[in-house]
Amino acid sequence: MSLSKSVREGSRIALSRVLSQVENNTAAGIQALDELFPYTGKAHKIGITGPPGSGKSTLVNALAKQLRLLEGEPSVAIIAVDPTSPFTGGAILGDRVRMLDLHGDPGIFIRSMASRGALGGLSSQTEALSQVFDAAGYDFILIETVGAGQSEVDIVNLAHTTIVVDVPGLGDDIQSIKAGILEIADILVVNKADRPGADQSLRYLKSMIDMGYRPLASSAGKHKLAESLPQTEAAKSDDHSNLWLPPVLKTTAREFVGIEELVTEILKHQEFLKTTGRWQLKEAWTLREIVRKRIEAILVRDFFQQLPEGFLDEMMTKVVSREISPTTVVRELLAYNQTGIKSHFSE
């Protein structure tokens, strides 16, 4: 029996093996992904992002437990991404340490993942892994990004609902996360709310949203996702009832405080996406990104494979000594691969 069939039939060990094959982008992985694709598109993908130490893993732990209590006991998959060392390629994946409460529940599957050089807060294969979980029948997929600063916003291309986690005490310097990350939040959470300053953070975030979201929605063209909005009925209307204003919640994830409210907001957002046509829109966007990224990866790999050995090194030596510029190299490489002419390297 093929691995992908075993995955569909609920084998956890087959699922785990397929996840590895897909993560390593092997031929077997690519084939499994292809076979599983028709069964994807059902899961609600929820991204959890925020600065390092803000409690993302602990929040995921609490969230998964709470989601399991919903009617029908929906199953939950967790993909937890931690950074890969830029020097050694190694990684310590420590998110499971905060998720010990989830042990023993067969409806939960946790997979840790190293970012392997990707910079957007995920790994290049995170999306593919979420497809495997989706096809395996998991109802919710929680995707925890690496600790994020300003620009790690790839999660928005993948998740239906993006939760941005903040903590009290970042004070006015909170700008650092707000500029980039606040924009992508569908739900904002002030975690560790038992600490001093939680209410202040809450007020600050709320006022940011009141200022920022209306203009964004009325000039829809500015947002990548909104580019294709005119296709939907909802977007044609200026009716503000079609707007999603990100709620701001307080949680203390370690004590399971505020988690029920968070799940309620997640379900409201799911309902909002589905009734306004944005769910399909996000799907379309995500799938288009997949195609674009895979083509990019293949083209870049093939491009460098076609160059004769040493060709690039030879040119780079000249760049280092300032004989030619990087632009010249780019032009020469493009010309080489387009025409197949022999390089001056072989002359």
Added chain:
Amino acid sequence: MTEKKIRVLIAKPGLDGHDRGAKVIARALRDDGMEVIYTGLRQTPDMISEAALQEDVDVIGLSILSGAHNALIPQIIRKLKENGQENVLVFLGGIIPETDIQGMLEAGIYKVYGPGTDTRQVCKDIREAVEVKQAE
């Protein structure tokens, strides 16, 4: 671009709270280019085998300083077999009396390390063992 990385689960079964050794090893393996899933203290045999299954690791590194190895190790190995994970290599470190080492190896432990072990040796052993396993 992606590539095959050695994945290692580092866990501390049993009740002792001394995780410095486990962390030193985790760090050394990271610096050797491996992906280390660190699960922390007080792990039951069930938790360890389940984490190993979900993470599809090549290797499990266990650290025991409490003296409970004779009780815990056979349980962990049995759990792994039940899960169909007999391919996973299991290494053991900590305070293991000399007289117990043979028993640990017979129970299915690949190698036992005591205090003062050179971490480079551990990395080397793991790489070699995984290579042999994959060639099988």
